[in-house]
Amino acid sequence: EAGVTQFPSHSVIEKGQTVTLRCDPISGHDNLYWYRRVMGKEIKFLLHFVKESKQDESGMPNNRFLAERTGGTYSTLKVQPAELEDSGVYFCASSRGPGGETQYFGPGTRLLVL
Amino acid sequence: EDQVTQSPEALRLQEGESSSLNCSYTVSGLRGLFWYRQDPGKGPEFLFTLYSAGEEKEKERLKATLTKKESFLHITAPKPEDSATYLCAHPMGGGATNKLIFGTGTLLAVQP
Numbered sequence: 001e002a003g004v005t006q007f008p009s010h011s012v013i014e015k016g017q018t019v020t021l022r023c024d025p026i027s028g029h030d031n032l033y034w035y036r037r038v039m040g041k042e043i044k045f046l047l048h049f050v051k052e053s054k055q056d057e058s059g060m061p062n063n064r065f066l067a068e069r070t071g072g073t074y075s076t077l078k079v080q081p082a083e084l085e086d087s088g089v090y091f092c093a094s095s096r097g098p099g100g101e102t103q104y105f106g107p108g109t110r111l112l113v114l
Numbered sequence: 115e116d117q118v119t120q121s122p123e124a125l126r127l128q129e130g131e132s133s134s135l136n137c138s139y140t141v142s143g144l145r146g147l148f149w150y151r152q153d154p155g156k157g158p159e160f161l162f163t164l165y166s167a168g169e170e171k172e173k174e175r176l177k178a179t180l181t182k183k184e185s186f187l188h189i190t191a192p193k194p195e196d197s198a199t200y201l202c203a204h205p206m207g208g209g210a211t212n213k214l215i216f217g218t219g220t221l222l223a224v225q226p
């Protein structure tokens with residue numbers, strides 16, 4: 001069974017530019033999560049999709065971040081315009097169900113905003 | 115506020131020197147306590163889920179235990195390949211919400 005995949009693995013952009021991150025969850029997993037780890041801090045939740053619907057977006061930092069999950073399959077996270085403080089590692093995770101179900105993580109996208 | 119605290123922040127062991135990592139949490143109605151391993155440049159890799167006090171799970175040289183306030187990850191006779199950051203997390207929120215609250219991790223280095 002293929003794991004969670006993320007693209008790109010690394011991205012370096014200038015402040016003010018736009019970046020789109022992609023996540024492909026494990027097949028059959030309706031729940032998809034985005035997390036972020038900024039330098040020196042713990043991994044923090046951004047948002048949670050159930051199929052194509054946003055279940056919880058309480059962790060999204062501001063309206064420069066837009067997440068979508070068209071058709072309930074892959075998801076994209078767009079940052080527009082990017083700021084210096086957006087630098088970090090963005091992880092995607094998926095699980096079959098909600099509640100206490102195990103979340104399986106992708107390798108992450110390392111974003112550096114200059 | 116729900117919180118997860120891990121200790122120590124870093125741990126250096128000699129190969130074969132057993133030790134334990136600690137994860138303490140403050141949450142009511144625990145719906146699982148997760149342990150992950152993270153290697154540099156990679157995403158967290160699932161190790162264990164514990165759901166109730168007294169539960170124990172083992173995998174190779176690792177054993178995770180859970181009490182009402184904390185969890186321990188015991189590492190028996192570690193090898194250099196066990197070197198990684200070990201993360202614990204628990205799901206926050208009720209119902210269908212399952213966002214994980216992570217600790218900052220314990221960086222384990224096992225020297226040959």
